[in-house]
Amino acid sequence: MKLTKILMQVAAVALAGTATxxxxxxxxxxxxxxxxxxSKSYTFITPQITQGARDLADLVNxxxxxxxxxxxxxxxxxxxxxxxxxxxxxxxxxxxVFVFDTLSTPVSIAVLPRIxxxxxxxxxxxxGRGDAVDGSVFTQVFPVGPTYWGQVVNDIEYIRLQNGGSLxxxxxxxxxxxxxxxxxxxxxxxxxxxKEGFELGLFPFPLPGSDQGSAWTQIRRFNxxxxxxxxxxxxxxxxxKEMKRNGIPISxxxxxxxLNEKDIASIGAEAAIGLxxxxxxxxxxxxxIIAEIIAELYDKGKGNGDRxxxxxxxxxxxxxxxxxxxxxxxxxxxxxxxxxxxxxMKAGLESMVDxxxxxxxxxxxxxxxxxxxxxxxxxxxxxxxxxxGQTDWIGAYTDVVWEVVKESSSKFKLx
Amino acid sequence: xxxxxxxxxxxxxxxxxxxxxIPADRYALWFFLxxxxxxxxxxxxxxxxxxxxxxLLWTAAAxxxxxxxxxxxxxxxxxxxxxxxxxxSTVHAVRFGIPxxxxxxxxxxxxxxxxxxxxxxxxxxKGLYLAITTLAMQFVMDWVLxxxxxxxxxxxxxxxxxxxxxxGQDITSDAGLYYVALGWCVLVTIFLLNMRRTGLGRxxxxxxxxxxxxxxxGVNSFYYKIIAFATSSFIAxxxxxxxxxxxxxxxxxxxxxVNVSIQVLAMVIVGGLASIIGSYFGAALxxxxxxxxxxxFAGFADMVGLQFGPExxxxxxNAAYGAxxxxxLMVEPMGLGKIxxxxxxxxxxxxxxxxxx
Numbered sequence: 001m002k003l004t005k006i007l008m009q010v011a012a013v014a015l016a017g018t019a020t021x022x023x024x025x026x027x028x029x030x031x032x033x034x035x036x037x038x039s040k041s042y043t044f045i046t047p048q049i050t051q052g053a054r055d056l057a058d059l060v061n062x063x064x065x066x067x068x069x070x071x072x073x074x075x076x077x078x079x080x081x082x083x084x085x086x087x088x089x090x091x092x093x094x095x096x097v098f099v100f101d102t103l104s105t106p107v108s109i110a111v112l113p114r115i116x117x118x119x120x121x122x123x124x125x126x127x128g129r130g131d132a133v134d135g136s137v138f139t140q141v142f143p144v145g146p147t148y149w150g151q152v153v154n155d156i157e158y159i160r161l162q163n164g165g166s167l168x169x170x171x172x173x174x175x176x177x178x179x180x181x182x183x184x185x186x187x188x189x190x191x192x193x194x195k196e197g198f199e200l201g202l203f204p205f206p207l208p209g210s211d212q213g214s215a216w217t218q219i220r221r222f223n224x225x226x227x228x229x230x231x232x233x234x235x236x237x238x239x240x241k242e243m244k245r246n247g248i249p250i251s252x253x254x255x256x257x258x259l260n261e262k263d264i265a266s267i268g269a270e271a272a273i274g275l276x277x278x279x280x281x282x283x284x285x286x287x288x289i290i291a292e293i294i295a296e297l298y299d300k301g302k303g304n305g306d307r308x309x310x311x312x313x314x315x316x317x318x319x320x321x322x323x324x325x326x327x328x329x330x331x332x333x334x335x336x337x338x339x340x341x342x343x344x345m346k347a348g349l350e351s352m353v354d355x356x357x358x359x360x361x362x363x364x365x366x367x368x369x370x371x372x373x374x375x376x377x378x379x380x381x382x383x384x385x386x387x388x389g390q391t392d393w394i395g396a397y398t399d400v401v402w403e404v405v406k407e408s409s410s411k412f413k414l415x
Numbered sequence: 416x417x418x419x420x421x422x423x424x425x426x427x428x429x430x431x432x433x434x435x436x437i438p439a440d441r442y443a444l445w446f447f448l449x450x451x452x453x454x455x456x457x458x459x460x461x462x463x464x465x466x467x468x469x470x471l472l473w474t475a476a477a478x479x480x481x482x483x484x485x486x487x488x489x490x491x492x493x494x495x496x497x498x499x500x501x502x503x504s505t506v507h508a509v510r511f512g513i514p515x516x517x518x519x520x521x522x523x524x525x526x527x528x529x530x531x532x533x534x535x536x537x538x539x540x541k542g543l544y545l546a547i548t549t550l551a552m553q554f555v556m557d558w559v560l561x562x563x564x565x566x567x568x569x570x571x572x573x574x575x576x577x578x579x580x581x582x583g584q585d586i587t588s589d590a591g592l593y594y595v596a597l598g599w600c601v602l603v604t605i606f607l608l609n610m611r612r613t614g615l616g617r618x619x620x621x622x623x624x625x626x627x628x629x630x631x632x633g634v635n636s637f638y639y640k641i642i643a644f645a646t647s648s649f650i651a652x653x654x655x656x657x658x659x660x661x662x663x664x665x666x667x668x669x670x671x672x673v674n675v676s677i678q679v680l681a682m683v684i685v686g687g688l689a690s691i692i693g694s695y696f697g698a699a700l701x702x703x704x705x706x707x708x709x710x711x712f713a714g715f716a717d718m719v720g721l722q723f724g725p726e727x728x729x730x731x732x733n734a735a736y737g738a739x740x741x742x743x744l745m746v747e748p749m750g751l752g753k754i755x756x757x758x759x760x761x762x763x764x765x766x767x768x769x770x771x772x
Contacts, residue, residue: 039726047724106667
């Protein structure tokens with residue numbers, strides 16, 4: 001009797017749709033839909049980012065929510081498949097979600113036409129097509145944070161500053177995984193090389209990234225002053241090994257933001273001293289908001305996951321992404337009142353001025369034109385224990401970046 | 416009892432060649448077709464366009480691959496690449512100003528040409544070697560898409576599909592898009608149902624069973640293999656194009672990557688080689704099961720009061736889904752289509768089957 005009842009309930013749930021996990025379930029909530037890849041390619045970041053977002057949501061709700069209304073984070077897995085991402089979008093859309101975040105380039109590209117058509121909001125920090133920062137074309141898309149183009153020019157600016165303000169005669173190697181993610185910065189690097197007069201060498205390596213031998217032999221011959229690396233997760237570990245083998249000091253290595261404490265541990269915390277990383281988020285736990293989360297949630301045993309996962313710059317990234325999202329919602333409630341709609345949320349995002357989540361990230365100023373918020377980053381160095389900022393937040397060569405953005409976004413036409 | 420054979424008499428050759436000699440099969444078919452046509456009124460838009468529509472289109476794709484793998488016995492691990500050719504050529508043709516009807520034809524034909532050109536080279540080898548050669552085709556296509564912005568619309572970018580239109584009529588409503596998918600799937604199904612009883616179908620089966628035995632019988636195995644590649648590529652190309660036009664609304668390389676090829680092959684194998692109804696079941700299992708198992712598991716955890724993190728909730732259903740495929744194939748290695756066949760065979764003689772024992 002009881003078993004049949006349970007079975008019937010299970011069947012009812014299955015018919016009702018697919019899995020969702022929610023932190024709060026009141027009716028008057030502000031909902032954020034996270035269609036994430038929790039099981040396939042992006043699992044090196046999604047657990048930490050999800051944990052950060054849910055912790056921040058709990059903290060905000062403990063303090064009374066946004067304008068008195070709790071926030072609700074709905075997480076669902078899409079396995080990095082465009083088809084399941086669309087399914088997730090369509091399902092959450094019908095549950096009253098209008099702010100979406102996919103954290104996956106293929107899926108954010110796949111849901112883009114639907115987001116634009118339905119007039120919903122797509123947050124795509126750090127993923128997706130870079131030209132989406134052009135708010136005049138991609139009206140509903142908010143890649144808050146740096147694009148890969150912005151990030152790479154800031155790396156070049158850092159090298160320029162290190163070399164006393166001139167790049168003449170400096171050799172820069174661009175080491176990248178040979179698929180769209182790695183290829184994206186090439187054009188802008190070539191433009192800058194011409195403009196600033198540094199020597200650029202391109203060194204691709206194939207997926208899945210474990211075979212980098214020939215690239216590093218060529219880099220050794222090229223003998224660069226700095227190496228900018230567009231790789232992620234285990235690829236950095238292989239790179240560190242190859243650098244050691246080729247006698248290239250690791251301090252020359254400037255990674256894209258996709259490098260965290262787990263990769264450092266695999267390289268060896270001591271061996272990685274001097275390694276650099278472009279970032280828009282401060283690492284470590286000395287940041288006020290992270291310290292507050294630890295004090296209010298983890299010290300009281302209320303965290304949304306393993307405490308050990310906190311010491312990870314991707315966790316800070318998750319908190320940073322959702323600090324910006326919640327700030328936008330706060331502005332939306334302030335300006336347009338409750339309930340928040342896609343329009344007021346868009347207005348809220350576009351009225352964010354110099355928001356840095358109390359020192360957690362590069363200050364963001366989002367406008368109707370610039371949906372990226374300025375795209376500032378800085379270079380952090382690993383000192384053996386934590387990340388140490390090497391510069392102030394940099395937002396260099398914005399004219400060059402916007403030229404590339406405009407050139408690319410002008411080809412986008414919604415049919 | 417349920418599939419009554421009494422009263423089925425063949426008075427002519429054509430009636431002997433009926434697709435469904437038993438009335439119950441025909442009624443079931445009409446019933447499901449009616450359900451399919453009535454679906455927009457019966458189910459919510461979410462299920463219609465996020466589950467039914469992709470399911471029908473992937474079924475059409477699986478049927479196309481089944482023609483090649485199930486009937487002609489040729490392995491193909493680069494099927495998604497062929498779909499990509501069709502999708503990209505169609506979208507480019509439409510953007511060039513050609514109406515959709517012709518663009519779909521162009522997509523199908525270009526897939527067909529590239530698919531069979533490749534087959535001419537690949538068919539010099541057989542079996543596993545052919546599988547690996549077709550896999551190479553997939554990688555060549557991935558590389559071409561990733562390295563030629565003129566085709567793919569730039570790195571990280573995508574090719575927007577213009578609004579789908581047939582006979583000068585823009586199709587944008589949920590129901591309209593669904594009917595396009597349904598129409599194409601039905602068309603492919605009818606084609607395959609009839610192909611089985613033509614000379615071509617029998618020649619393909621002969622080639623599958625033993626290609627040199629077929630040659631002795633006067634069936635030119637190389638020629639029929641090329642025909643099989645061309646036909647299956649045509650179906651793949653048009654399906655890829657319709658998928659982009661009605662579901663994705665844009666073409667991007669990830670939609671046609673190697674794991675998609677493996678998924679379609681899995682649909683064919685789980686569904687059953689050379690089984691049409693199996694392709695429907697296979698596509699449903701591979702495509703829809705992850706979501707449904709996910710829902711079942713989350714609901715179960717919720718009910719029992721277990722608190723799982725989102726990651727656990729994402730991983731356990733994957734394991735369960737994998738186990739499900741293994742169990743189905745262990746119970747019936749011939750696939751889901753055969754399981755249906757077994758049930759039908761049982762009901763065919765029930766309740767009189769006991770008399771034999």
